[in-house]
Amino acid sequence: MSAPVFILTPDTLEPVGAAGAADRGDLLALTGAEAHHAVTVRRLRAGERVDLVDGAGLRLVCEVEAAEGERDRLMVRVAERIEEPPAALRLVLVQALAKGGRDEQAVETATEVGVDTVVPWQAERCVSVWRGPRAAKGRARWRATARRASKQARRARMPRIEAVMTTGALIVWARKVVETGGAVLVLHEESTAPIGRTALPEADGDEPPTAAVVVGPEGGISDAETIALENAGATAVRLGPHVMRTASAGPVALAVLAQCAGLWG
Numbered sequence: 001m002s003a004p005v006f007i008l009t010p011d012t013l014e015p016v017g018a019a020g021a022a023d024r025g026d027l028l029a030l031t032g033a034e035a036h037h038a039v040t041v042r043r044l045r046a047g048e049r050v051d052l053v054d055g056a057g058l059r060l061v062c063e064v065e066a067a068e069g070e071r072d073r074l075m076v077r078v079a080e081r082i083e084e085p086p087a088a089l090r091l092v093l094v095q096a097l098a099k100g101g102r103d104e105q106a107v108e109t110a111t112e113v114g115v116d117t118v119v120p121w122q123a124e125r126c127v128s129v130w131r132g133p134r135a136a137k138g139r140a141r142w143r144a145t146a147r148r149a150s151k152q153a154r155r156a157r158m159p160r161i162e163a164v165m166t167t168g169a170l171i172v173w174a175r176k177v178v179e180t181g182g183a184v185l186v187l188h189e190e191s192t193a194p195i196g197r198t199a200l201p202e203a204d205g206d207e208p209p210t211a212a213v214v215v216g217p218e219g220g221i222s223d224a225e226t227i228a229l230e231n232a233g234a235t236a237v238r239l240g241p242h243v244m245r246t247a248s249a250g251p252v253a254l255a256v257l258a259q260c261a262g263l264w265g
Contacts, residue, residue: 119173167228187236
């Protein structure tokens with residue numbers, strides 16, 4: 001069974017600044033909410049393995065030395081330090097806002113699949129609307145969802161949740177992605193181009209190329225939005241023989257791209 005993962009921050013790992021130099025044999029203390037969950041909820045005991053991650057690629061493989069319930073402290077000794085590099089292809093999900101928590105379900109599953117960035121999209125036919133305080137709250141919910149899913153998936157890298165984009169902002173963003181060598185794929189049921197046969201972008205430098213999947217709301221992407229995205233360099237693709245809901249289409253598409261790119265090899 002995989003070891004449980006807990007997220008460290010500069011404020012919850014002692015000694016202060018230890019994450020930057022922690023290596024085999026070092027004794028560390030995890031504090032805060034993550035330590036409370038480890039000690040009180042998971043009831044970890046001495047000798048058990050845990051992984052501490054920073055969400056940016058650092059994984060400290062550790063063994064529990066002591067669990068202090070009254071102080072919410074988890075004492076661990078580092079067995080191995082791993083710096084996990086970014087994937088060879090940067091996966092991005094552009095997810096239209098949806099009602100009933102289906103957009104958050106998409107974020108959760110996409111995180112488990114391996115998405116690197118999630119862009120909330122205020123599409124023309126979205127029933128849910130993010131404006132003002134609702135935009136901040138919605139983004140916070142998606143971040144919390146991605147954080148939980150990252151721990152469930154034992155990821156050392158957590159996806160970034162961008163600010164909500166209007167269609168106009170998305171067009172500008174898509175054009176920039178394509179101009180810099182990336183690919184933007186719009187899932188559209190009327191397209192005849194299978195996503196599995198799409199030519200994926202190749203690395204041209206130190207940064208991994210971007211492959212973005214655009215998923216519309218339950219009412220679908222409007223013709224005007226599709227045309228505007230295609231004019232910006234995006235490609236309309238068909239996911240498969242069946243029409244999927246907005247909660248599942250994005251994660252399934254990302255899984256296809258991950259397999260085609262050899263990320264799951």
